[in-house]
Amino acid sequence: MTRRGVLAAGGLTALGLTGGSPAAAGRPDPFRLGVASGDPGPDGVVLWTRLAPRPLAEDGLGGMGSRPVEVRWQLAADERFRRIVRRGTAVARPSGGFAVHVEPSGLEPGREYFYRFRAQGHLSPAGRTRTAPPRGALTPMTFAAASCSHYEHGYFTAYRRMAEQDPDLVLHLGDYLYEYAPGDYGGSNGVVRGHTAGKCQTLTDYRRRHAQYKSDPDLRAAHAAAPWAVIWDDHELEDNWVGSNPGSKVPGFTARKRAAMRAYYENMPLRAASRPSGTRIQLFRRLSWGALASFHLLDTRQYRTDQPCDDWLRTGCDARTDPSNRVLGARQLRWLESGLRASGARWDVLAQQIFLAQRDFALGPAVRSGMDSWDGYTAERGRLFDAVQRSGARNPVVLTGDVHTAFAGDLLRDFDDPSSARIGVELVATSIASDGDGYRDRGVNAALLAENPHFAFVDQRRGYTLGRLTPEALTADFHTLEYVSRRGAPARRAARFTVPDGARSLAR
Incomplete structure (x- = not known):
């Protein structure tokens, strides 16, 4: 399915690329601001998310409190995440608004990749990117x-x-x-x-x-x-x-x-x-x-x-x-x-x-x-x-x-x-x-x-x-x-x- 077909079918959920794990039941989803990628080069790209279970919380920190949070990330060569090519851990800190910027490198030029994040028992929506x-x-x-x-x-x-x-x-x-x-x-x-x-x-x-x-x-x-x-x-x-x-x-x-x-x-x-x-x-x-x-x-x-x-x-x-x-x-x-x-x-x-x-x-x-x-x-x-x-x-x-x-x-x-x-x-x-x-x-x-x-x-x-x-x-x-x-x-x-x-x- 092309990107156009995915979106026409209602978004990336059409490929089963979103959702939280059963362990997260009853806990607020911290990925309500979605995911993004940017500034692609021939061997790398920026991957982004920002944790915010309550996006409009009065303190501007999205309901995340005051403690850093570990965020895991994956970059895959396929939309089912069966061929993981890069993975790692980043820390979302209150001083940075609980945003995460990851810069995977050593990627193949001119190809499509898929990425996602995991934090607090939740799996983010998946994104598509390209080098x-x-x-x-x-x-x-x-x-x-x-x-x-x-x-x-x-x-x-x-x-x-x-x-x-x-x-x-x-x-x-x-x-x-x-x-x-x-x-x-x-x-x-x-x-x-x-x-x-x-x-x-x-x-x-x-x-x-x-x-x-x-x-x-x-x-x-x-x-x-x-x-x-x-x-x-x-x-x-x-x-x-x-x-x-x-x-x-x-x-x-x-x-x-x-x-x-x-x-x-x-x-x-x-x-x-x-x-x-x-x-x-x-x-x-x-x-x-x-x-x-x-x-x-x-x-x-x-x-x-x-x-x-x-x-x-x-x-x-x-x-x-x-x-x-x-x-x-x-x-x-x-x-x-x-x-x-x-x-x-x-x-x-x-x-x-x-x-x-x-x-x-x-x-x-x-x-x-x-x-x-x-x-x-x-x-x-x-x-x-x-x-x-x-x-x-x-x-x-x-x-x-x-x-x-x-x-x-x-x-x-x-x-x-x-x-x-x-x-x-x-x-x-x-x-x-x-x-x-x-x-x-x-x-x-x-x-x-x-x-x-x-x-x-x-x-x-x-x-x-x-x-x-x-x-x-x-x-x-x-x-x-x-x-x-x-x-x-x-x-x-x-x-x-x-x-x-x-x-x-x-x-x-």
Whole structure:
């Protein structure tokens, strides 16, 4: 049975891969947040779980108490766990939120594995994961891109539909959760289901919010179906924060930042290299998929200077051209250019958060742009384009989230000149649930396309992006749902685009 068939049949329980042992009868199940894997390499992967028999316990520790707990884990070559290839023991500690990160190594490249955990007499759900192909292989692959899952705005059906597509890798582009107090950020459907109490400010608050989101069965199914590579945006901490600049006037930003970073690491399948230290967390990193693709995961929050002209949509903001404004920062930009030069991959995929292409919301000669996007940092965008061009990257592709709308378009050296050189393509994933059901306002869409001819597609409904990479081409499918205000919506392909090898432009 394929992964798609398993999920369509009701989840991994269809293969008998879940359940507790008889000895656990009457004891609470500590695996209510599920399992996950991430950051696959050719010989290893991260395996994750977090113990929480009462996920929303007031102390943020999931009802686990104050003592460390031994957790056993298994990695198998078959879904029945008859061929165990690795096993071991980890310790879930209260200081780490009772999370477990395991990094088995020495695995075979380019193959599927199954994993599970055991603790306190219970057996976890099983997950499927995959190692990257051998370093020289041009093995085709499928990736999914997702972002922006506001719990209050709707159900996470898009995660399940994404998992049913059987991706080899899921790239989450940020806003995995939202920090707002209940009802503080309204969507088009109002509040479909409520947040935990209060705005997230302490480590306990962030731990409980992460637990609430992972209590969603569709999110757990997506984590169990494939390895993820995650990168954050702003709402994992607070709206529109950058660098040392808070996104609100609430005091105590440094403490919130430290707490949010700890909780993010605890709840994501990240390697130990990403473990936070104080108010720093190492999230920009690179994953290779044989010789076919290099995935460069970027951090556009930690190293950015403050947004010009107060963050929001502005007309006539001269400060946005200031060359001292930074998004990636000098060190990360050097790291990216060096990685692009050394990549040698057929496809170089930049996974990042904020809209990269010019996006003009004003009809006519005026330019009205969002200052929390790369439009607020035009000199830095030029430096990024310079780095991509100098590197000689064969097929640059940018994956973006953040804006709750799907876009596809070309990246031009000069957006005001339609004949300008093509740098690559940008694929923008819409939200999983943020802003509710969404809509198809053809008038708004048509105006955006007319004002921004480098765009080929725009859609405000919820969903995800599915990419298929081969040596010859990238095929990008935009899948949308008609509603998230109730469960169970089907996903339909709203658009398909192809980028031939060497084209650096969408085939329209």
